Amino acid sequence: MTSPPKDIMVECPECGMIYLDWHRASINLKLDDFDDDYIEEATTATCPDCGHKVDLGGLIVGKDGVWQVS
Numbered sequence: 001m002t003s004p005p006k007d008i009m010v011e012c013p014e015c016g017m018i019y020l021d022w023h024r025a026s027i028n029l030k031l032d033d034f035d036d037d038y039i040e041e042a043t044t045a046t047c048p049d050c051g052h053k054v055d056l057g058g059l060i061v062g063k064d065g066v067w068q069v070s
Helices: 036-043
Strands: 006-011 018-023 026-028 044-046 053-055 059-061 067-069
Touching: 018 036, 018 044, 026 036, 036 044
Parallel strands: 026 059
Antiparallel strands: 006 018, 044 053, 059 067
């Protein structure tokens, strides 16, 4: 199962700005056909002030059923 998107508050480790973003904690590619760009968007957040990208992590199950942690 792919988790639904969830709104989260992120504090940028570079500039300290706190901003609203979203995240998917798990993605199952056997059920959902998301491309690499969407997966990156769903598991990272980019600070709107300084542009620093934060890795939020997530569990990804590939089309072959093998899982990985991003």
